[in-house]
Amino acid sequence: MMASSYNAKEEDGHHSGSVGPGGPGTGKSKKPDNTAFKQQRLPAWQPILTAGTVLPAFFAIGLIFIPIGIGLFVTSNNIREFELDYTGVEMSSPCFNCSQTYSWNNSCRCSVPFTLEQPFESNVFMYYGLSNFYQNHRRYVKSRDDSQLNGDKRFLTNPSKECEPYRMNDKMPIAPCGAIANSLFNDTLELYYVYPNGTKTAIHLVKTDIAWWTDKHVKFRNPAGNNDNLTITFQETTNPINWHKPVYELDPTEPDNNGFINEDFIVWMRTAALPTFRKLHRIIQKKDSLTPTLPPGNYTLDIAYNYPVRSFDGRKRMILSTISWMGGKNPFLGIAYITVGSVCFFLGVVLLVIHHKYGNRSSNAEIPN
């Protein structure tokens, strides 16, 4: 601002020339507007946190949280859950052999018997669980091509770079590409009820409605073309390295569950948050209201043991669980609610005592002032 005219401008106009916050240069009347905003006199609500206002809140929180917590806890306890580790680490385990002689191509079968002590009343959800499996590893999470999975033809034959090193195989593009798809969980689980007389009946496992509706219907799409002819659609691609079969044979029996929109595949593609996780596998529908879905008794889990986890010290589980309005069994929420509610209640009491004592003292101290 060396030049004189620039200076002079500041001189004359006082406000108008200045670049900084010299005022909006209102022109004629220089007296600032008498608006509540400009004079910082906007009407305002001025709450003050005092013991008087906070104490009821504490008690209220306590009174609301504790019942919720109890409700949650009871609900969670009422959920039946059965967990079966079939990794086959111990020598005694029926799947020990399979876990030792693992190879991708050679399917090994084993069956694990188990007993349910209590009946599973409503619909039963069968999960498979994996431990020490880092589905949330960054390299893994990003190794997918959502455009390809959404049925975009351009990406079908030219998958995203993110899929490396699971992008091309033998100069053929992999569909679906990427590490996630490549490591699709491929154990086959079959559940049998063993009658006391020794005969086994297979329990019907439903394999639909296990994925998010929007995933199945919007996010995942087979490439455009005739659904019947998925073979043709995928002909320029090859299956992921670890897969036995191409993507269009994931569920040959049901066209709506084949290809990219196979629900097992979709569920797998939703990467888990933590290295120990479970994924919904099958649903056992309740037949009628009289008999429990899974009556107590002996069962056998027949496994086509394909999925190797020993190399990274992982575990495989099969979980049977009923579901309530809060989801699966998880005592955490109930306990947390009860704890927080109790703490609030307790603090409320303590505060009340303090306030009572202090309030007297303070008013005494105030008067001689």
Place this chain on the structure above:
Amino acid sequence: MLRRRLNRLFGGDEKRVDSRTIYVGNRPCPATETFIPPKFCDNRIVSSKYTIWNFLPKNLFEQFRRIANFYFLIIFLVQVIVDTPTSPVTSGLPLFFVITVTAIKQGYEDWLRHKADSEVNKYPVRVLEDGQPARKDSEKIKVGDIVEVVEDETFPCDLILLQSSRDDDTCFVTTASLDGESNHKTHYTVPDMEKDLQSLSATIECEQPQPDLYKFVGRMHIYKPEHDPAVRSLGPENLLLKGATLKNTKKIYGVAVYTGMETKMALNYQGKSQKRSAVEKSINAFLLVYLCILISKAVVCTTLKYVWQSQDGQDEPWYNQKTEKEKGTILYVKMFTDFLSFMVLFNFIIPVSMYVTVEMQKFLGSFFITWDRDFFDPEIEEGALVNTSDLNEELGQVEYVFTDKTGTLTQNNMEFIECCIDGFQYTAFSSELDSFCVTDGPVSTFQEKAGREKEELFLRALCLCHTVQVKEAGPDELGGDQVDGPASEPLRPAEQRGFIASSPDEVALVKGAMRYGFTFLGLESKTMKIKNWQNDVEEYELLHVLNFDPVRRRMSVIVRSKSGDTLLFCKGADSSIFPRVRPEEVERIRMHVQRSATEGYRTLCVAYKRLSVDEYAAADAGLREARLALQDREEKLMAVYNQVETAMSLIGATAVEDRLQEEAAQTMEALQGAGMKVWVLTGDKMETAKSTCYACRLFRRSTELLELTVRTLESGGRRREEMLHDLLFDFHRKAVQDAPPARAGVNRSWSSANPEYGFIVDGAALALVMNPSPDTNCSRYRSLFLQICQNCTAVLCCRMAPLQKAQIVKMVKNSKGSPITLSIGDGANDVSMILEAHVGIGVKGKEGRQAVRNSDYAIPKLKHLRKLLLAHGHLYYIRIAHLVQYFFYKNLCFILPQFLYQFFCGCSQQPLYDAAYLTMYNICFTSMPILAYSLLEQQIAIEVLLDNATLYRDIAKNAMLRWGPFLYWTVLAVFQGLIFFFGVKYLFSNPALQDNGQVFGNWSYGTIVFTVLVFTVTLKLALDTRHWTWINHFVIWGSLAFYVVFSFFWGGIIWPFLKQQRLYFVFFNMLSSVSAWLVIILLIVLSLLPDILLGVLRKPRGPHTQQLSKESLLYVDRYGNGARRFPLAVTCSWRHSG
């Protein structure tokens, strides 16, 4: 800045040795054999920083020199180069935005400068070429050119006045744009100049360019073929400065001596020194802490990653093979890139947006100062002015206030009160109305007093001894009014009388004389005309003016009366006059002077001397010679002045009242109540200043005054140094050692147990303390002096030179604990201290606008300082302190879950939140509420703040940004971050959270954490908000609503530009899960619990801040008054109770 000044002061001598020679009209002169056209710079002014070509690189360079910008640039580059978890857009976009906005702003400012430059540079001027004026662009003027300037034009460069169209060889200029003084100043042509400039052959020898506007020495050699070269002295009165405007003169010719960047104006230009506030320093300290946190986080994660990978099968399990490229990289390179990746992942802990928000807060917040109607002064039709918004919060941190007296504490509106002639006192009319009642003229008041001759002499002295000008329009007007007689004269306001002077004292004196019947009619071609009691016009020839300067503290004129007597009239401070008059006259008058001074009047003594012909001849010769001197001219002049101004006889003394500013006392009381120490730094004399201090209640009856002045130093009859030593130790013992430890001054108003001390020091004594003779140990004195000052409730420094004022400010500023200082002043002499202090306040006073221009804030009146500091400063500080703490807090609990997540994803830099959330968190979801808070919050109402100055102490010493509060916020953030992460983690021990048995994945995890986070930090702010205007409501609830709407929108569409549809329907599914709802509510409540608890517990114990609200609550309880606003009665009763 100060160093430059000091250099100028002390190092000036070397410069003056070097002089430049200018050939007038660029013509060779006979005396010099070879004419080498000297090389000087051209007359182009360049104030712009950039050109079109270098703008981009230079501006970017400047911007990235800021450490924060550089840091973000590095982060961005890392993201571009290295394979990082988040895309470069997340940090590049905000950075780009910030840089672009800043560049546009700076570019615009530079464009304005360019425009202004070219306006000046292309301004058409007329340069004499071969006797004919030729039009040229201003930038083409060369040194030595003769330039023609007509009325109301500004001078294009520094010119030596050669010829004026006025008969008396003078011209009038106004330097309003240079130093803000709007009065007309008279400049003179070089004496005995020839009329024909074409034939003029001369050289000018003058000093090298220097920035002092009021200093210039030069010599002009005029060569005439048949004569010896004539030498003329040149002084500042011959120099017309670039930037000044020609007034009341049709046309002048001048020769350019300094051009372009060498003009005094250009040399005086200096960028405003960057003042940084204490808050900014705190921010930088916190930033460093967070940088350490960031780096250690990255280091921890990198280490853990490699530890984890060293386990069997974890580095590269069969399901998650590395790419060829990854396999190929060397381990150490990989480790380094991993480290960088973690840095990028966690870099949100130091957000770009904080800088933007802080800047916005400061910029927008400062509008409240300009908008404040309480700062509007109807007299000058102006409100407050904010020159820099960087220091808003510093207004709430002031510990020392340095105030000027004249014009700041007092109105600088001088009124002639009384005079004393020959020992008799003449009380004048206390107001103009009274004088009107005295119908038979002022003669009556003089009856039976001093001899009539003395009276007339005294009044003549008042009429003659000054540099007042009568406005041009004046004479005819005056002529018409002559007949009315003196009695009616005072009725007309000063403006109509048209007196212009650089000092209001002189106008007051001339007007005072006018009331007594002696009217100054004006100065015309060295003849002063005055009208006496008989309505006769007396004429005096003005021979010399011995200018006023603050060192001599007096001025004189030498005039010759019609009768041929040569008279010297001198007026000045008593201390400078008394030694120069006959001692026997002093005693009679000294009493009056002292009495007047104790009443707070400014006194001046008037003396005269009749010069014999010989004496005059000697003085005349001496003065002329000294004026010609090229070196040490001032010293030589001073010597001659001192020689002439001796053996005078004292005629009398005058007393002029300078009224206190409105509410000066209340303001000072409030400032002291707020714990600030008020120091008065003035050039005025001790008695006057002391009485002003009493009037302002800075000193009270009970205050014990410690005086360290020339008077006390010389009283003992010993050497000054010894006396100084004794006094210093004595005072130190009294004020420092005997005083109760610490907190001297803090409880002042409320307890009268401790004796109060006031300290008075004058310039001479200060000089002794600051620069003692070499044998004494200087630093010891200084520290003693400082300690005494700090333990006194008020300090008065009188007889200060401007530079000494700055020295004092600097001393305090650099003392232990580096207290925040504030200087307030209105005149050019206060500029140095205004620039030196942390906060400089200019009062829009009468002494020009220089103080205002150099200040950080300008207010119309002193009384406005109270609201500026107690209300605005307090609020700004609370607001920005909270803003800063909150920003660090919200980013720590934002990033902490992401850090913790690394332990559960194999330290693979997997982000917990989606990229959109990472980017939007600071920009959209959480930025507006805190911005609104930091603009609108009033934890304590403005009225209450104004009424209870003690509240200011609660935030003193940067109370809200010290490590204690910072630690509290950090711990809170860590606590909440842990709650967010582990709360959701335990929930996810069974990821089947929906009632249809379907499971949630990692993005649901992140979204739940993020939802809890956004709600918690926003509600935390809501808890802290004590002043809910509709804007706060709108912004807080609006942000939360926006978050929800955005999440739906973001997850509701398959975005074609995204590589991965990570959040597709994640938010929707989260909301369809009861468990997610429950956990969100639980975690929010749990996170806020400690804060609520502390808020309640802290309140009753909290010392002051809530005292008032508690008090008012009590009041409310007691009287059943449910008013929300604090009733006025409460605050009043509170004040009285103390």
